[in-house]
Amino acid sequence: MKRIYLPLTFAAITVFGVAALRSSVEPPSSGDDWAEYLGGPDRSHYSTLTQIDTSNVSQLKMVWQYHTLDSGQVQCNPIVKNGVLYGMTATTQPFAIDAATGEKRWTWQDTTGLKGSVRSQSTSRGVVYWESGSDRRILFTRGSWLYAIDATTGKPVLSFGEQGRTSLKAGLGPTAADKFVISNTPGTVYGDLIIMPMRLSEGADAALGNIQAFNIRTGQLTWVFHTIPHPGEFGYDTWPKDTYKNTDVGAANNWSGMAIDRQRGIVFVPTGSAAFDFYGGNRLGQNLFANCLLALEAKTGKRLWHFQFVHHDILDRDAPAPPNLLTVTHNGKKIDAVAQATKQGYIFLFDRVTGKPLFPINEVPVPASDVEGEKAWPTQPIPTKPAPYARQTFSETDVNPLATNRQELVESLRRSRNEGPFTPLSKRGTIIYPGLDGGAEYGGAGVDPDGIMYLNSNEMAWLISLDKKMSNDQLAQLSPGQRVYTTTCASCHGAERKGNPASGFPSLVDIHKRRSRAYVDNIVSTGKGMMPAFAGLSNMQKQALLAFLFGEEKQEVGMTNSSESRKAAETQPKASYQISGYSKFLDKNGYPAMKQPWGTLNAINLNTGEYVWKTVLGNYPELNTKEPTGSESYGGPVVTAGGLVIIAGTKDTMLRVFARKTGKLLWQTKLPAASFATPCTYSVNGKQYIALACGGTKLGAPKGDSYVAFALP
Template identity: 45%
Template sequence: MRIGATKLYAATAALGLLSGAPLDAQGGKNWASYHANPGGDHFSPLGQITPANVAALQPAWRIDTGAGGLQTTPLVIDGILYAMTPDQQVMALDGATGRKLWQRKLPDSNLQPVRGLSCWSSGKERRLLVGAGSYLHALNMKTGASIATFGAHGRIDLRAGLDRPLASVALALTSPPAIWGDLAIVGFRTAESTPAAPGAIRAYDVRTGRLRWTFHAIPRTGQPGAETWPADAWKTAGGANNWAGMVVDAARGIVFAPMGSAVSDFYGADRKGNNLYANSLVAIDARSGRLLWHYQLVHHDLLDRDPPSPPVLLTVDHDGRKVDAVAQATKHGVLFLFDRVTGKPLFPIQETPVPQSNVPGEASSPTQPMPTLPAPYARQRLTADMLTQRTPQAHDEAAKAFADYTSNGPFAPMQVGKPTVVFPGFDGGAEWGGQAIGRGRGILYINANDIAWTGSLAQASGAQGEATYQQNCAACHGMDRKGSPGAFPSLEGVMTRRLEGEVATTILQGKGRMPAFGHLAPQMTALMDYLRHGDAPKSDRAEMAGKTPSTQRFIFTGYRKFLDSEGYPAVAPPWGTLSAIDMNSGRYLWRVPLGEYPELTKSGMEPTGSENYGGPIVTASGLLFIGATVYDRQLRAFDAATGKVLWQTTLPQAGVATPITYMAGGRQFVVIATSNARDAKAQAGSGYSAFALPRR
């Protein structure tokens, strides 16, 4: 960890330069930031809906947005709700009725997820900042029209300025900008295999679109952290990008950004060292982009263990004093807590010995940092006695498969030719929805996945088309192109089911969970040939696809959930949880299963919990609202003090997004985005559902 001196920036707040404060400081009337406020605590001071009356909550309005995935947490400013559709159209709705006020399809829109929007204001001047593909747009909030004086005709191309040829950079802005003063501060999503864009946090002038500063997450030669990479790695290395979003200590002018994994995710022979600032929480001076402090959460990541959600700001009682802190959740199920000014851990962190890789060329880290408190919020090591008991057949299937796996804790590295258990799985632990804070009490609420996945490595192919597929596609769709049920579709026979142009567009622009692979344009002919003839004998495929050596020696064979033959997790429940943690002491207050499979509950099983995506929100009246669960399509209200469900309703689709709450027309509303994109068996659809108490 490197700690730099940090100033208190109260003078900035006193001068009234912190944009967003007037919008956020309206008694909870607005939901003016992606995670409620710049600090990202998912907290609302509203109290019209209470534990005593929440059972009367009923549907208020609904708007459908068509097929596709929808993960957007909307904004509400002065009664107007701003949201996205699955194909990245922006719309404004009357927050009290759902009536559409305007809708705008951006010229750069595609099918990448957009999880939120940002609003900037200064006096009476306001603008909406929205990501579409690789562009950041500034829109007039009254009409949706582009603001021509921002960037080039209302947009900024985020591919520019990354020390790579523009055509070779593939990125998307899936999480919205953090706003501080007159700056829009952004990261981006990029590929998880080479080549990938090099991670950077950049601040743009909200009025003009001019670049004001850049923090390079892969240090330049001679900069602190460069010694944790091979020489001149910044010229070719990629990843270490902020895709999950950021939060801001507005009064101090500190940006907190969790940084993603370096590529390639699962084989790091070409990036020996700890790879700062990948897999780190970094604190950056919002004025200049200067690094203030950092803490690396995973050294030399080999398991895609990058932080999955923005951190959250809170105040805790620690050693007899109030401490302004920042908490960062992880995919591997542990929670880090730091003094947000100094970066000092508030609970001890131990460098713990971990299993070492035996893959040729690899040099894994001998230790990984593990906090002593709080205890992990997801199970850490799968053993034979933790396998499913759902039925005797399911248990026997799981035991037979498990006997052929390596299961050795959350940092057991991949092997060549033998599956390794990844537990918690690749989707967490925590996921991108973020956490909520019981403000003033230091209580953190977190939902988590608790199922196992598996993965392995294989020797890379030498044929160009097959090598391109292995390096860029196999991680999700598998070396055998069969995909993974419910998560990644099969590509077997895809060229007979889809037009070639449709397949090529999806590859180049991305769709849903799949990032864009624009850099593959020169290899598209060979890749298409491989997809078309992938079932041919390997010797014939090599002739069809040409012979160009792969750039990687070993390839990840694909994400695989550890499931039984009926598609249920092969580990014992709970498969998803919701927890309340007292961050003053690190002690758990309660933990409950989150989600269920309705058919299992109907058969007599206790609720098992399920996969969940999207986070919770908490209100001053003591309610916690969360959707998130994939298979039961429920929106639930919990008693934040006890974890008891006080109200729930079935949504048209799964609420795999973080909800919001706001006031409009004198009523408190709860709104959540819904879609069935994560449930392959469910009918396609998406939209926004609003709930409120009956009119008096």
């Protein structure tokens, strides 16, 4: 074992001069307004409001419900400014309502008339509010565009970019032209700049994951940071030569959002894995700056320091949420810190200025890959404190004792590779635990001024295998539509199109009985929910795919071994391996294959690294268990000075409020639909409200279309 404090670059810090600004400036918290994503630039989810507290929370009543008339999954954390609530619908259309009454102020419609203005089926976690004097703007993304509209009217700011929008592909280079590029998460503001997250394909067709800053007034690209370095840049030698040219490796993008210390001018950017996510034989090396926390100079994009959470990631271990900025006490000294929660169940805590870990981090040996051409990195960093908030091992004794097919699950476990949280994928199957959705997820963690972190965690194993893709000769034997399906859709929806609903991938069998061709065509072109758009498919390929899905393809399988078929096969993505599918490890009834609890809520003292409390979060009421079962959760908590932790996020459609000090459940209520989003809390005319989006859909929950608010009578 080797202790690490690398890789960091302190020379850049000295040049920047931030050491002189080490005064313990408390980051702003949410008060009457909830004016930024997750409550403020520190992403602390914290509110100073106290009207609703532990003594009266049980009296909460729903005071308004706003129907967007646009049902489906909503992950939006609404923001509130000057008594107006701004949110996003299921198909990424922003709106403004009165935060006290829920009455509509305006709803946005795309009136640019520009090419590419298609109906979006993606998800959005919210919008950005910016003002300068009387100029008040809302910035949001839709498709591959960043839009600016007037916060008062919802009308486009025509001086911004091209008639009110600018391309998220501006700083990604020519290879991004026909690739999938969107943003689910609101950007981060520094002065007149907005620094943007991006969601990309996770396959061989991924665009580059550069970090980009745009001018909010003009829409012009201001600076770019290369997460896959160019020649002469730090980290270039951690990839094969010329990887930055983006021929078959991309991503290393920030999709989960950022936090910013505006006093020091530092933006903290967690990055995800390089693509293809599960095989790195074509990108051997440490792969900086994938899977890192980057500290960048917000004005210029200059790197100040970085830390890599996963070296040469081959398990899709993206940093899943924005980091938290907080102040802790270590060795009797106040230290401004940055904390990052991970899918693996770890919390990494650093000095915000120097990047020095505040608890030791060990480089621990991890299993080698048995896949031809792959070289898993021999060690991975694991912090000594805090202890993981998700279980790290899955043995036969952990198999759900109530599962009616328990022995079958045990045998499946025995056949698979299962050597801990960094076990590489294998042809025989690998248990990934914590699963691909964590541990932590996009909702992230809340932090209070005492340095206590509040974090919901999933307890779900996944079982995935990795094998070689079909050869071009094999692909050429398939019909055109089946060929496109096999290379584009089968990893999620399965070779037989049966999908995996429990993992969020619907069956496509008999899709013609449920959806029109036009609907499916739009989904393939623009994406939906967490499904990416397949912009790289030609119109001929899309039409062949639709014919295959709708049972209209007349060309028989095995009759297409022509030079044209071979040429078409050779145009498919270049990754030489593919996964069996995004499959959770479930019993035959669709419940987690492991013993309970299946989800927890944790309070962790980051001054000491010790747990304050841990409790079960979520329930499967149909199982009629004596104690709650716990469940997966998406969306994070809100923490208040009134002593509350407020959280939804579970399929059982409940909003729950816990005591901040003890973890005791104080109140819960059923929502109109499940909320897979972080709530907000704010005050209008002296009255405190709690509001959240209820879109359902995820985890198979029924659809909803509303935002709701609660307050005291």
